[in-house]
Amino acid sequence: xxxxxxxxxxxxxxxFNTDKEVPQECVTQILEAAxxxxxxxxxxxxxxxxxxxxxxxxxxxxVTNYNFKAPLAIVLTVKREESxxxxxxxxxxDVDAGIVGTxxxxxxxxxxxxxxxxxxxxxxxxxxxxxxxxxxxxVTMFEIGYKREDDRPSRLHTERKSLEELVTxxxxxxxxx
Numbered sequence: 811x812x813x814x815x816x817x818x819x820x821x822x823x824x825x826f827n828t829d830k831e832v833p834q835e836c837v838t839q840i841l842e843a844a845x846x847x848x849x850x851x852x853x854x855x856x857x858x859x860x861x862x863x864x865x866x867x868x869x870x871x872x873v874t875n876y877n878f879k880a881p882l883a884i885v886l887t888v889k890r891e892e893s894x895x896x897x898x899x900x901x902x903x904d905v906d907a908g909i910v911g912t913x914x915x916x917x918x919x920x921x922x923x924x925x926x927x928x929x930x931x932x933x934x935x936x937x938x939x940x941x942x943x944x945x946x947x948x949v950t951m952f953e954i955g956y957k958r959e960d961d962r963p964s965r966l967h968t969e970r971k972s973l974e975e976l977v978t979x980x981x982x983x984x985x986x987x
Contacts, residue, residue, distance in 0.1 A: 823924025
């Protein structure tokens with residue numbers, strides 16, 4: 811499968827097969843995909859918390875209304891004191907987290923798994939339940955597992971703005987360069 815095809819086919823899974831655990835080999839590959847994600851100045855200002863089995867179900871039930879009953883969850887945090895900042899002070903940690911999260915989702919899809927990015931969660935409760943240290947912010951959580959046969963992309967999955975709406979091509983006159 812080429813990359814564009816993978817990008818077009820991947821969607822947020824909301825119906826997981828609750829009877830089928832994710833093999834450790836797949837978990838390891840997903841974590842490795844996150845580890846190799848490029849970050850600003852390669853600072854890698856993130857941490858991953860892996861939850862399996864009953865602990866996953868308990869956490870998801872308490873910290874989010876978006877519990878799709880996946881057998882695996884990964885919580886992604888950032889450590890802003892470790893992240894690279896631009897000269898104007900802009901903190902790249904959220905961009906880094908987006909790249910790491912994308913690697914997680916695409917690797918899960920490449921392994922034949924479904925994944926859903928869960929941003930609507932109770933950060934304080936998640937930190938408390940996972941005993942996340944001071945200085946780490948919970949960015950998101952991913953539910954991961956095998957898709958149920960009746961799972962389908964949402965109706966919004968294929969709705970996209972045109973390139974004309976999203977792209978402006980700029981060509982500077984040679985005199986300005």
